[in-house]
Amino acid sequence: MQVIGLIKAGGYGPVDIIGSSGGALAAVNAALEAPDLVRRVIADSFEGETTLKAFTQNVVEDREASKRDENARMFYYYMHGDDWEQVVDNDTEAIRRHDETIGRFFHKPLETLKPDILMTGSKEDEFICALEPGFFERVYGDMIRKIGHGEIHLFDTGGHPAMLSNPEAFLERSRRFLES
Known part of the structure; x- marks a missing residue:
């Protein structure tokens, strides 16, 4: 709600939001709550829909x-x-x-997400992929199927978050997504 409040107070919108880790969850929730204010979302290095014990x-x-x-x-x-x-x-x-x-991160069904979304992560993420190899492929893939649109990009190397451990490649991939 703070993100939405900032967008409204500044007279911005529709905006592109990039969030990493917990910030990715906030970005997706902002897009679910106010799809008219959010054009695109880049959600990097997050757990998915539910918590991992x-x-x-x-x-x-x-x-x-x-x-x-x-x-x-x-x-x-x-x-x-x-x-x-x-x-x-x-x-x-x-x-x-x-x-x-609570255990769930999103307050509305993913099927209602209207803005374009790019989910990114690193296959070497020490917090998530060490627990389950192929985690991002499985979890992000399930989310994209529910949403009905979107893209996934996984970096072969790097840690958590991918946007900091792969800065140049993340910037280039983000630019392509935001300019498409």
Whole structure:
């Protein structure tokens, strides 16, 4: 709703939205909620329609470990300020609770998605594909069948998110999609 509010407040639209990981879920939900304001969506490196228990567990464990890593601590501080640890803990807890209580990411049926969509990911994504080889092919393929249109592009190499681990290739693929 914040994305939609920003689009409306700025008098923008229809817009193209690019989201990665959790941001991909927000982008798809914005397109489901306000298809008249969203022209195209690029959804990168996300779990699909439902939570993965192993992914949630990995996030919880990785976040705890990252708080002991100096580089991660500096990143968190840079991104969130003095209360970075509380921000990280609150976000991690929200992910865990969502997994336990809701489990679904989209508030409307995917069959109602009108904007064009490109789903991207890396076949080497350490958070998702390590849990199930071929995950993106299966999950994104199921989603495209429900939506009835859209494209999938998977990078052979790179980590999570694909847009950061494959910046030049992601930019080129995104341009082709947005200009089509």
